[in-house]
Amino acid sequence: MSRYATLVVLTCMMLVLTGTAQAQFGPSGTTTLSVNVGAEAALRIDTGTTSLTAPDTAFGGDYTGTTNYTYKIRTTKTGGTGTIQLKVSADFNAGGPSVASPPSAGDTLQYTCSVTAPGSGCTGAQTASTSTPTAVATFGADAKSAKAGNTGSVGWTLTNDPAYSTGTYTATVLFTISAT
């Protein structure tokens, strides 16, 4: 008799399981959509090539120019930070100015920063380097840019040294943005 009792129990369990499987079909159903939004940052350099120019007066001023950029950023709500930095990844070609080995002491490639909120621009004039990233902008916790991005700019100043040979010189500057 116990065998038949077992059979009956198993049959009932199958019916229950079958009913459970079919129960997921109904006239309506719900789904929970989930999305995890993390810290993120990106930037675009809007001035593809920045020309540094000097005034017409002989050695009356340094070479200057401006590089514009657009950034997007989202930092962590609590304790998050963000930065924009730059580094001269390829120095000027030989015979002219040089970031790493200037022909005269005191020759520099310097820049100042301007950035719209939520960023804060670097303070004062910064000296660009080929070895160390230097500050352009910083961001605090829960910083959120506009959907289309916010803007900033870097104003360059390159020493006008008579020691430079005439010619056109090019350097490459790498901008990096990060967020935590």
Next chain:
Amino acid sequence: MQSYAHMTATTLVGSLRQPWLALLAMAATPVCTSLASTATATQSLNALIYPIAKLSVPATVALSAGATRFSSFTGSAAVSYRLRTTPSGGGNITLQVTSDFTPAGGPSAGSGALTYTCAGATIGTSCSGTQTASTTVQTPVLTLPASACTGGGGACSSQDPNSVTLSFTVPDDPGYATGSYSARLTFVISAT
């Protein structure tokens, strides 16, 4: 012949040790008896088949960030359904955001942040183009034709259940605060 059948059944009952088998044999006796005579009868069977439709959706759908920064979050879900429509009927599947993304500070379906496309319906016509999910109205997923039915082949579909795939998109707006957000969608199927 009838008495022989009764005797046989009685003998069997008497020889059975299991009480339930004895009851079964006794119950079968009238059947055996009826086999002894021949008769014909007709009976009309009327089946009233109603239109019906049911669906099943995954409990959760995770939206993932794109490969490039600030590209949209995307995810897909297969909606399974079974249906039967009348020759003059049809049906549809719709969805509505019944609970917007929470907590606050992230995407908002109420602001049009959740869009979707529909594809691959094994019966019916998928929604056209990109739909914007709403918290206030039902938006289309699928339109079901007349005289449609799930499974069994022939006039019905060979697939059982039928399915349609939805692809969801939420823009990765820098204005969203970091965190995890979830919203609830309710799908409804109807058939006539």
